[in-house]
Amino acid sequence: MLSEQIQAQINRELKKYPADQKQSAVMAALRFVQDEKGWIPTDDMADVAAYLGMPKMAVYEVATFYHMYNLKPMGKHTLTVCTNLSCTLCGAGDTVAYLESRLGIGFGEVTADGKYGLREGECMGACKDAPLLTVNNKKLCGKLSKEKIDQILAELDQS
Amino acid sequence: MINIEIDGKLIETGRGSTIMDAARKAGIHIPHFCYHKKLSISANCRMCLIEVEKAPKPLPACATPAAEGMKVHTHSALAVKAQQGVMEFLLINHPLDCPICDQGGECQLQDVAMGYGATASRYNEEKRIVMHKEIGALISTKEMSRCIQCTRCVRFGQEIAGMMELGMAFRGEHAEIMSFVNSSVDSELSGNMIDLCPVGALTSKPFRYTARNWELSRRKSVSPHDGLGSNLAVQVKNNKVMRVTPIENEAINECWISDKDRFSYEGLNSPERLTKPMIKQDGKWLEVEWQAALEYVANGLRQIANGAGAEQIAALATPHSTLEELYLLQKLVRGIGSGNVDFRLRQSDFSSDGKQQGAPWLGMPVAEINSRDRLLIVGSFLRKDHPLLAQRVRQAVKSGAQANIVHSSDDELLMPVANNAIVAPDNLVNMLAQILKALAAEKQAKPDASVQGIEAGSVATAIAKSLASGERAAVLLGNFAQQHPQAAQLAALAERIAALCGAKFGFLGEAANSVGGYLAAAVPFGGSVQGMNAAKMLAIPRKVYLLLNVEPELDMQNPQQAMTAMHAADMVVALSAYKHHASEYADVLLPIAPFTETSGTFVNTEGLAQSFKGAVKPLGEARPAWKVLRVLGNLMNLAGFDYDSSEAVRDEVLGGVDIAQRLNNTLQSVSIPNPQSSILSGLQRVANVPVYSADAVVRRAVSLQKTHDAATPCVTLHSSELKKLGVQPGDTVKVSQDNASVNLTVQADDRQPAGTARVAAGQAATSGLGAMFGTITVERT
Numbered sequence: 056m057l058s059e060q061i062q063a064q065i066n067r068e069l070k071k072y073p074a075d076q077k078q079s080a081v082m083a084a085l086r087f088v089q090d091e092k093g094w095i096p097t098d099d100m101a102d103v104a105a106y107l108g109m110p111k112m113a114v115y116e117v118a119t120f121y122h123m124y125n126l127k128p129m130g131k132h133t134l135t136v137c138t139n140l141s142c143t144l145c146g147a148g149d150t151v152a153y154l155e156s157r158l159g160i161g162f163g164e165v166t167a168d169g170k171y172g173l174r175e176g177e178c179m180g181a182c183k184d185a186p187l188l189t190v191n192n193k194k195l196c197g198k199l200s201k202e203k204i205d206q207i208l209a210e211l212d213q214s
Numbered sequence: 215m216i217n218i219e220i221d222g223k224l225i226e227t228g229r230g231s232t233i234m235d236a237a238r239k240a241g242i243h244i245p246h247f248c249y250h251k252k253l254s255i256s257a258n259c260r261m262c263l264i265e266v267e268k269a270p271k272p273l274p275a276c277a278t279p280a281a282e283g284m285k286v287h288t289h290s291a292l293a294v295k296a297q298q299g300v301m302e303f304l305l306i307n308h309p310l311d312c313p314i315c316d317q318g319g320e321c322q323l324q325d326v327a328m329g330y331g332a333t334a335s336r337y338n339e340e341k342r343i344v345m346h347k348e349i350g351a352l353i354s355t356k357e358m359s360r361c362i363q364c365t366r367c368v369r370f371g372q373e374i375a376g377m378m379e380l381g382m383a384f385r386g387e388h389a390e391i392m393s394f395v396n397s398s399v400d401s402e403l404s405g406n407m408i409d410l411c412p413v414g415a416l417t418s419k420p421f422r423y424t425a426r427n428w429e430l431s432r433r434k435s436v437s438p439h440d441g442l443g444s445n446l447a448v449q450v451k452n453n454k455v456m457r458v459t460p461i462e463n464e465a466i467n468e469c470w471i472s473d474k475d476r477f478s479y480e481g482l483n484s485p486e487r488l489t490k491p492m493i494k495q496d497g498k499w500l501e502v503e504w505q506a507a508l509e510y511v512a513n514g515l516r517q518i519a520n521g522a523g524a525e526q527i528a529a530l531a532t533p534h535s536t537l538e539e540l541y542l543l544q545k546l547v548r549g550i551g552s553g554n555v556d557f558r559l560r561q562s563d564f565s566s567d568g569k570q571q572g573a574p575w576l577g578m579p580v581a582e583i584n585s586r587d588r589l590l591i592v593g594s595f596l597r598k599d600h601p602l603l604a605q606r607v608r609q610a611v612k613s614g615a616q617a618n619i620v621h622s623s624d625d626e627l628l629m630p631v632a633n634n635a636i637v638a639p640d641n642l643v644n645m646l647a648q649i650l651k652a653l654a655a656e657k658q659a660k661p662d663a664s665v666q667g668i669e670a671g672s673v674a675t676a677i678a679k680s681l682a683s684g685e686r687a688a689v690l691l692g693n694f695a696q697q698h699p700q701a702a703q704l705a706a707l708a709e710r711i712a713a714l715c716g717a718k719f720g721f722l723g724e725a726a727n728s729v730g731g732y733l734a735a736a737v738p739f740g741g742s743v744q745g746m747n748a749a750k751m752l753a754i755p756r757k758v759y760l761l762l763n764v765e766p767e768l769d770m771q772n773p774q775q776a777m778t779a780m781h782a783a784d785m786v787v788a789l790s791a792y793k794h795h796a797s798e799y800a801d802v803l804l805p806i807a808p809f810t811e812t813s814g815t816f817v818n819t820e821g822l823a824q825s826f827k828g829a830v831k832p833l834g835e836a837r838p839a840w841k842v843l844r845v846l847g848n849l850m851n852l853a854g855f856d857y858d859s860s861e862a863v864r865d866e867v868l869g870g871v872d873i874a875q876r877l878n879n880t881l882q883s884v885s886i887p888n889p890q891s892s893i894l895s896g897l898q899r900v901a902n903v904p905v906y907s908a909d910a911v912v913r914r915a916v917s918l919q920k921t922h923d924a925a926t927p928c929v930t931l932h933s934s935e936l937k938k939l940g941v942q943p944g945d946t947v948k949v950s951q952d953n954a955s956v957n958l959t960v961q962a963d964d965r966q967p968a969g970t971a972r973v974a975a976g977q978a979a980t981s982g983l984g985a986m987f988g989t990i991t992v993e994r995t
Contacts, residue, residue: 097395110372111394112381119383 057102061087065106078109081117085124093133093191094125122177123192129172130165132211135189138175141182150186150199151175157208171211218284233275233286234262244288245297245326247304247412248364249276252469253373259304259364261326263296264288272296294330301330306337307387308413309359317414319427323362344390349380350398351920352405352477354419361391361415367407374470375401376608376628391415400922402601402905405476409459409469420480420917421457425449430456433829436816437467437475438534438809439909441723442580442602443818444471448479448810448829455479455810455830465581466818472601473921474905474912479810481914486792488805489834499797504835508842511802512849514785515550518758524551528751531557531736531762532769533725534909535839536814537823538863540727541734542843542855543762544741549852553738553745554756557731559764560693560724560903560975562771562987564747565884566702567739572878573732574696574705576819577720578688584609588684588717590649590677592620592708593642594692597627598905598923600722604628616684618677620645621694622900623972624965632680635673638969639898639987643700646707647886648674649681653714656682662710664886687717693724693903697771699987706884719879723819725909730817733876734867755779761788762839763806763910767795767981774952774984789839792910805836808911812838813860815868821877823868825861897935899951900972901986907976927974928959929992935971936962941994948993949973952984957995 057065064087065080072079084103088095095118104111118124125133134154138147155161158171165172179187184197188207196207215226220237227236232255237244248259257277264275267285272292287293305327312318344358365382368391372378379399383392393399399407408418430449435458437444444467447459458479460471491507492499502510518526529547531540535557544555558564583606597604608629611617616632624636635645652670654661656678670678681687689712695704705721712719723729731737738745746754752775759780766776780786780799788796791808806812811832815825832838840860847855857863906912906924918924929949931939939960941947947960949971956979966972975986983990 101394110378110381111397112378115394116381116383120385 057088057099057106058091061091062106065103077107078113081107081109081114082121085114085118089125093131094128125172128165128169129174131170133172133174133191135174135176135192137177137179137185137187139178141178142186145185146199147186150188150204153201153204154188157204171208216280216282218280218282218286220286221288227280231280233264233266233273233278233280233284236280237275237286237288242288244275245330246276247322247326247362248366250366250369250410253366253369253410256365256369259362260300261297261304263293263300265290265293265296297330298332301327302332302336304362305331305335307342307359308362309341309357311357311360315357315360315414316417316422317360317411321414322412342387347392348396348398349393350400350404351917352419352473353399353408354417354422355391355415356422357417358391358415360413362413363389363391364412365391366410366412367391367416370403370407370410371399371401374406374605374608375403376605377401379404380407398922402473402597402923403470403605405473406460406470418457418477420477425451425456432459433827434461435810435826435829436726436824437471438726438816439474439478439912440472440600440602441576441725441728441819442466442600443726443816443822443824444475444602445824446471446475450830453830455482465579466822467602470602470605473918474601474908477918478912478915480916480918481911482808482810484792484914484916486794486914487833487836488790488793488803489836491805491835492803494797494801499803504837504845507802507804508845508849511787511804512846514787514801515758515846515850518784519550519552522757525554525745526757527552527760528554528746528756528758529556529760529762530559530748530751530764530766530770531555531731532559532764532909533557533728533731534809534911535727535731535763536809536812536860537727537730537734537817537867538814538840538860539762539843540731540736541863541867542840542847543760544734544736545854546843546847546850546852547745547760548741548743549847549854550850551743553741553743554751555736555741555745556738556748556751557727557736559748559769560697560771560986561701561747562697562699562749562985563701564749566705566881567737567747569702569882569884570878571880571882572876573729573821574721574879575729575821575877576690576722577879578718578820580606580818580820582718583607583688584613586610586684586686586688586718587615588618588681588687588715589615590618590620590681590687590689590708590711590717592646592689592691592704593695593698594621594690594722595623595625595694595902596692596722597625598902599693599724599908601905603722616680618680620649620677621692622967622970623902626965633673633676635677636965636967638967639698639900642695642698643703643707643886644668645674646704646711649677650707650711650714652678653681653711657714659714662886664707681711681715681717684715684717687712687715689717689719691721693722694900696721696724697986702881702884703886705879706881706886709879709881721819721879726816726818729819729821729877730815730823733817733871733873752776752779755782757784759783759786761786761790761796761800763790764788765790765794765796765910768907768913768976768978769909772952772985773975773981774954777981789842790910791836792914794910804842805834806839806842807832807836811836812840814838814840815860815864817873821873823864823873825864896989897931897969897971897992899983899986899988899990900966900970901975902972903976904974907974926959927977927979928961930961930963930966930972931992932966932968932970933962933964934968935992936960939992939994946995948995949980949983949990950993951988951990954982954984956980956982960992
């Protein structure tokens, strides 16, 4: 079952679309699930499908198509590092290597305490701040250096 | 109409049609994979790229609308280069394992690669691999790596089957066709995806690796299952049916067949087949020669006829028997002097016998369903009883028709339903009366005398409004309505509703020969000798029963009563393709040929007689039933049993007969006693015949029996009834009817009206119970 909070959020989203086209809200609905749980279990995809009156498989298509939906638990804080051209030219390789050594995990993995997950990302459209990473797809952190990364991780450790 | 030119040929084509449509009309072949005439355009395989003059680049023929004066080249240098380029891309990730591929020899990719592919690939890198998924007992996805992502299977699910079970997950080179997290594909039309798949990615699980396409000979046949009469290609190797595929017939089955038509052939090769005539002596079954068996039967019949009287002889046949078989059975029985012959085994109300002006039929050609704009479907498990008719209704609804349902179970129809009147079985008559009353008000006509005292409720009014607002309405009665104890009243009311709104009025034929049985006179009225109907023959037990294809515990309205009658009879002769329960009560078992091993005729629900020839030789000593009945007629010294072919029998029945003249749904003088609501107290049984339990062949089709539709029956109640009983879903409960009881699992489903219990018929687990309608009790164990 979707939580009451998610249902309320979806209902709000549904007001933007015609009543007979509820499936327009599928991307938002999946986002709400991920915001709450950190990832999207398949049971919740089925619940979203039932809530929006669309086939389960259609929800699954959307959830698997977009990179930013996590199909497995990715830790409390998911760090997504851009490895596209601008970032790589500005040292994304070093960022990745440093993050991997600090956290002891590689791309697609989660730390043993479940606190951090690391993902490889695509261009975030802010190349002027390269190299970049995002925290939980929400917070953009640019001009990364070892010190900056330490600072970001220290802040996240606190939370 | 607009004019375009393709490869120098001037073609006239409809406005809005695509270049592909125009080319197909003119017989010009454009290679394609994702395009299919019955599916929406997706234009994702790009194989149909062609050159259009003045267009800067090649265009996909399937998605480009034809425009006036367009000049198209399908084989110009530009077009061919584009097609070859696409082919090279498609083959990059394709395994090219044709020598071990089931699709080899009938593969679109193979064919097109022969025409447009290079002899060797320039791609030396690793090919991608797609892991296979388990999607049920019918379709294999073992070689998903072969998929070229045409999405035909996905679009079929969405548009034709009505449920999107397969989809394309992930993206780009990771894209995969799959179902939702290990769920199976349960559509009753799923097998068509195998035909649609242009490569060997979706293959038939039962057929895999059993034969190569070029080893098979294709024989035309007709489906013996539902009333549609789908055209089949029975594919044969070494005198064995290896698989069944559709033959396109736009007026009947289009290019589809249901899974029942497709996979039930497994039942033809079942180890339960009866291959030798058998006689029971001193409680032991002996295999005997045909002559001995038939003489035994003839002697028995003669003795009873001369002793106890011919009216002690009763004959029951399934409506899945051929026209010839049904005709000869009634001719034999009437020749002996008995009129006790019937094929309407699951019917319970015979009061319209003699009042119906002809054979009940669909009331219109099958293809006309698509063009209806208002439908009232009464008492039908539509999707499971008539998978392809349901598909046609779905298409009608898609193009704007309103479907109104009156039924005792709100089954998922996979289409938007305008109004749903779900009531207990004993309220169906009342509901139709309400609709008639409301419709009369709507049409400002004087309401029928029988519904004067009826108050029309809101649902009935909504249905009446819907019907009144249409131009091409249809009122159809399903199997449930025809088997209902008040079937004649339901039909009479439905007929009046149809008359009031100018609708077509029809019966959805339960089985392949539901119309043919009437034409063959295999009914106790109308023939030279009158007799008892199917229900009466069991209620007043007879001394001799001739069973043609019948398994009384599964095929009859009241299996309990049927079994009592069988056990009490002096002689039971079972003409059957299978060894079945008859061995317990029968005296003679005569092996007869199923539809692939005999010639014959089925008259489908629109009254179309379709004859077919045997596809293979009868197994063992089995013989076509028409021959068995003919010899029995000879042994009984009856006149007129000198046929030398089944065609001769057919011509005797249908020769010079205009079938259309014999079809008539009009009911005369059926009285409708003031239709009350809620006649019965207690729980009422709602019995469906599960789709894979409806006839003898499909019951033995092993793969179909592994599907969800063939699951062991449970008893389904409204959740409030569960609460009353104090049981949880999944608990075992005692279900009793007519002094017999069985233990079944209970399930809650609020689509079932309160006061009803859904317990399937036609299944071994429930065959100990009584009639398909009536009160039933459910208790805690």
